[in-house]
Amino acid sequence: MTAGEEPSAHERHEQYSGLVTRLSALSVDAVLLLIASVAVGFGVPALWASVEGSAPGWLKDGAEIVAALLPFLYFWLSWCVTGQTLGGVLFGIAVLRPDGSRVGAPRAALRAFFGLLFAPIWLAGMVTTVLDPRRRAAHDIVMGTAVRRL
Template sequence: MSGSPDRPAGIVTRSVAAVVDAAVVGLAEAAGYFAVAAVSYAAAPWSFRWPAPPPVFTGVLGGVFAIVYLTVSWRTLGRTYGGALLGLRVLTDGGRRLGWPRAALRALFYVVFPVGLLWVAVSPRRRSVPDVVLRTTVRYDWTTEGVSTKDPV
């Protein structure tokens, strides 16, 4: 295990979780690309060409998917797939599950300003910029059950 239970997670663990989550988003985007190609091929196999979406479209689509993935994961389970692999859970400073608005703002923050995660390395409380702004924390939590049953803030 990477850390003591209920202890704030450090930069290395959180960075590895972020890389795993980026891979999840990338694989989902690739799966979508191949699904579009398969439908296109099935519709007209004799004139099939691989789809060539503009890079801006691909980037925006990946960003939107990342925001949805992070928001839903943090709101429902308190963790993403990367967080689950590394035993991390995102909570409010009060130890509660994030509500939809806070989870969505946190996800938007991470997608638009990913360098904010680096603040964890110098923060005495191991908090990223979004953690400070939105009053959240990332803790080691290897339990498999859900977070506190208290109402989300």
């Protein structure tokens, strides 16, 4: 393509991440979050108990709350700061606005909240990536986002 030439439909389509890449990145994120949540929720009180004999209730409760909030915080901060989770970094994709700009904190928070709250519906909505020219899932269309290759 020369300067000033419009990209072809195929080239525009290839700028966006497809279903397999998105699910692969999400799988990496899920494994990382499982490990981190278990380490925080159970590991911190267990470590305390190994030193002191037993973990206080406030520490157990606090660790459980942090472990429960961890997935939301992970996705929200990743998407609003860089657009990329660690899975996204590994697979070279980022959640952005359709124009290529950053998602922003409110939109990233809504995307993370509803994605975690309605995970089965969120995953089912990924089917639209094979139909949409920008490979957007149903939640991307609703949230005004796109997952682009970097």
